[in-house]
Amino acid sequence: xxxxxxxxxxxxxxxxxxxxxxxxxxxxxxxxxxxxxxxxxxxxxxxxxxxxxxxxxxxxxxxxxxxxxxxxxxxxxxxxxxxxxxxxxxxxxxxxxxxxxxxxxxxxxxxxxxxxxxxxxxxxxxxxxxxxxxxxxxxxxxxxxxxxxxxxxxxxxxxxxxxxxxxxxxxxxxxxxxxxxxxxxxxxxxxxxxxxxxxxxxxxxxxxxxxxxxxxxxxxxxxxxxxxxxxxxxxxxxxxxxxxxxxxxxxxxxxxxxxxxxxxxxxxxxxxxxxxxxxxxxxxxxxxxxxx
Amino acid sequence: xxxxxxxxxxxxxxxxxxxxxxxxxxxxxxxxxxxxxxxxxxxxxxxxxxxxxxxxxxxxxxxxxxxxxxxxxxxxxxxxxxxxxxxxxxxxxxxxxxxxxxxxxxxxxxxxxxxxxxxxxxxxxxxxxxxxxxxxxxxxxxxxxxxxxxxxxxxxxxxxxxxxxxxxxxxxxxxxxxxxxxxxxxxxxxxxxxxxxxxxxxxxxxxxxxxxxxxxxxxxxxxxxxxxxxxxxxxxxxxxxxxxxxxxxxxxxxxxxxxxxxxxxxxxxxxxxxxxxxxxxxxxxxxxxxxxxxxxxxxxxxxxxxxxxxxxxxxxxxxxxxxxxxxxxxxxxxxxxxxxxxxxxxxxxxxxxxxxxxxx
Ligand SMILES: Nc1ncnc2c1ncn2[C@@H]1O[C@H](COP(=O)(O)OP(=O)(O)OP(=O)(O)O)[C@@H](O)[C@H]1O
Ligand SMILES: [Mg+2]
Numbered sequence: 001x002x003x004x005x006x007x008x009x010x011x012x013x014x015x016x017x018x019x020x021x022x023x024x025x026x027x028x029x030x031x032x033x034x035x036x037x038x039x040x041x042x043x044x045x046x047x048x049x050x051x052x053x054x055x056x057x058x059x060x061x062x063x064x065x066x067x068x069x070x071x072x073x074x075x076x077x078x079x080x081x082x083x084x085x086x087x088x089x090x091x092x093x094x095x096x097x098x099x100x101x102x103x104x105x106x107x108x109x110x111x112x113x114x115x116x117x118x119x120x121x122x123x124x125x126x127x128x129x130x131x132x133x134x135x136x137x138x139x140x141x142x143x144x145x146x147x148x149x150x151x152x153x154x155x156x157x158x159x160x161x162x163x164x165x166x167x168x169x170x171x172x173x174x175x176x177x178x179x180x181x182x183x184x185x186x187x188x189x190x191x192x193x194x195x196x197x198x199x200x201x202x203x204x205x206x207x208x209x210x211x212x213x214x215x216x217x218x219x220x221x222x223x224x225x226x227x228x229x230x231x232x233x234x235x236x237x238x239x240x241x242x243x244x245x246x247x248x249x250x251x252x253x254x255x256x257x258x259x260x261x262x263x264x265x266x267x268x269x270x271x272x273x274x275x276x277x278x279x280x281x282x283x284x285x286x287x288x289x290x291x292x
Numbered sequence: 293x294x295x296x297x298x299x300x301x302x303x304x305x306x307x308x309x310x311x312x313x314x315x316x317x318x319x320x321x322x323x324x325x326x327x328x329x330x331x332x333x334x335x336x337x338x339x340x341x342x343x344x345x346x347x348x349x350x351x352x353x354x355x356x357x358x359x360x361x362x363x364x365x366x367x368x369x370x371x372x373x374x375x376x377x378x379x380x381x382x383x384x385x386x387x388x389x390x391x392x393x394x395x396x397x398x399x400x401x402x403x404x405x406x407x408x409x410x411x412x413x414x415x416x417x418x419x420x421x422x423x424x425x426x427x428x429x430x431x432x433x434x435x436x437x438x439x440x441x442x443x444x445x446x447x448x449x450x451x452x453x454x455x456x457x458x459x460x461x462x463x464x465x466x467x468x469x470x471x472x473x474x475x476x477x478x479x480x481x482x483x484x485x486x487x488x489x490x491x492x493x494x495x496x497x498x499x500x501x502x503x504x505x506x507x508x509x510x511x512x513x514x515x516x517x518x519x520x521x522x523x524x525x526x527x528x529x530x531x532x533x534x535x536x537x538x539x540x541x542x543x544x545x546x547x548x549x550x551x552x553x554x555x556x557x558x559x560x561x562x563x564x565x566x567x568x569x570x571x572x573x574x575x576x577x578x579x580x581x582x583x584x585x586x587x588x589x590x591x592x593x594x595x596x597x598x599x600x601x602x603x604x605x606x607x608x609x610x611x612x613x614x615x616x617x618x619x620x621x622x623x624x625x626x627x628x629x630x631x632x633x634x635x636x637x638x639x640x641x642x643x644x645x646x647x648x649x650x651x652x
Contacts, residue, residue: 194374195399
């Protein structure tokens with residue numbers, strides 16, 4: 001009896017080892033790819049950030065003490081936070097709508113949300129430039145409606161940047177929220193209703209709390225992506241809309257100070273990692289993206 | 293907990309279809325205040341649909357629902373003051389046990405000490421005192437079930453609905469919670485509609501049982517009435533074990549019905565009063581396994597072959613084969629042990645048999 005059990009246990013062990021080896025082999029190409037094209041350059045970048053002419057920490061010192069850099073980093077953070085808030089507020093009802101519609105209309109709604117994913121961000125940004133310019137369709141429409149007499153300035157300022165970024169990042173907020181709404185057991189809402197709760201109470205006490213993991217996940221994705229945005233603010237924004245990514249670009253392409261660019265990148269990376277670490281304590285980000 | 297005046301329920305011509313599927317045919321039913329009524333029926337017979345209509349989760353296509361004398365057909369669930377226990381419990385996963393129970397009270401504006409007291413009382417009632425701070429996923433299935441019960445009962449509902457509340461529990465626990473629900477009901481009778489497809493559960497718990505089939509209530513009565521006087525072979529088979537023999541009704545004579553049994557010589561008879569079938573022609577004869585006895589004489593008895601003897605502890609079940617090949621069972625406290633293959637005679641008291649229509 002005992003012997004049978006032992007061999008059994010051993011076979012289980014072997015199988016588990018076999019599976020682990022298999023999993024590892026399947027991951028190997030991806031791991032090699034990441035090591036060569038991601039980990040290695042990242043290491044180089046970090047090394048580079050400590051190779052300033054005036055000592056190892058000179059680049060960091062310059063960035064952290066300079067007024068301009070502080071303002072740019074603050075602007076970047078503010079932009080990311082506001083874009084995140086706007087995206088989340090817009091995404092919530094959109095996600096809800098997605099859970100309500102069925103069949104044909106569901107496909108239509110889903111494509112509307114996903115199609116932007118498949119179009120180059122550059123194309124989309126240029127499209128916004130055409131739409132938002134002084135004599136573009138949006139201004140014409142507003143004038144026809146009588147909302148305004150003269151064309152509004154929609155481009156090369158905060159407004160343009162927000163419109164463009166929210167448009168690009170919205171799907172990243174919609175999908176996790178949609179997924180968390182799908183996971184809610186409808187009977188919980190019925191239970192709340194039959195216990196005497198109004199629709200409002202059911203929403204705030206049951207529905208909203210249960211979708212919070214999705215909201216957190218979506219907001220985190222949007223925030224992290226917004227932090228590193230470059231093309232959209234560069235094309236749709238004005239001279240004031242300088243973001244950290246644009247700053248890094250100018251270090252590399254205009255001032256040719258690579259250590260400074262590297263240090264700024266590392267600081268951005270650290271912010272991203274901290275945000276990820278904090279939010280992943282509250283929700284499992286992985287499970288929130290997967291639509292069951 | 294104070295005993296509260298509870299309401300009766302009346303269904304008037306309630307019906308509901310889903311596309312082509314007639315989930316409920318026009319249905320009338322009256323439930324008395326304080327009554328424990330069980331809906332028993334196979335999957336798809338419309339039990340959940342009926343319950344959802346009472347709760348207000350579904351609108352009937354037609355008909356009226358009267359709760360405590362008031363027409364509630366058009367009222368939303370929240371205005372009906374009905375307690376519902378769902379099959380999967382549907383406890384709020386982001387709230388503690390106490391918060392779950394408090395939910396319906398808070399919605400009703402109960403606050404502070406009163407809230408705390410009522411929540412504690414409800415938890416004591418289901419023997420979960422001291423579990424208030426636990427998270428839902430820290431409870432076993434049976435405990436979650438009892439939280440669901442406390443949550444539904446704490447609001448003092450006029451009507452309690454339970455949809456297969458014990459479906460997910462193992463046998464042992466089922467028995468335990470069954471008795472507990474029964475005890476709570478006896479302590480403070482509250483009109484209850486209970487859904488199950490476990491016949492034993494239905495018999496143990498209910499004042500009355502309604503047997504459903506294809507969106508209809510085919511028979512309703514106390515457990516005893518249904519067991520002893522089923523209207524059809526379908527119901528007889530549904531509740532308990534039954535021997536069903538094909539017979540031919542010959543006619544009524546002086547308060548007795550005469551019939552012959554397929555495969556056997558001679559005629560038999562049973563009191564005519566209250567039979568489900570008495571028109572001459574094909575019919576079925578119901579004899580419960582415990583009504584059969586081994587007989588030493590020839591009168592009013594049938595020759596059968598013993599196929600198998602099964603010991604069930606204090607009872608012994610003997611599997612029989614009748615002359616026309618039909619299988620059946622005899623169950624007795626201690627029947628003489630027969631060898632498989634033995635030919636014996638079985639008899640019964642004529643008033644313990646029931647004639648049922650040939651078709652289910
Ligand atoms: N939302 C719905 N849409 C379409 N058909 C439905 C719907 N709900 C129930 N039905 C159909 O109505 C009939 C009755 O269903 P119901 O859920 O009331 O059965 P039930 O007696 O509760 O069965 P079970 O014991 O399996 O829970 C079934 O044929 C079912 O397929
Ligand atoms: Mg059901």
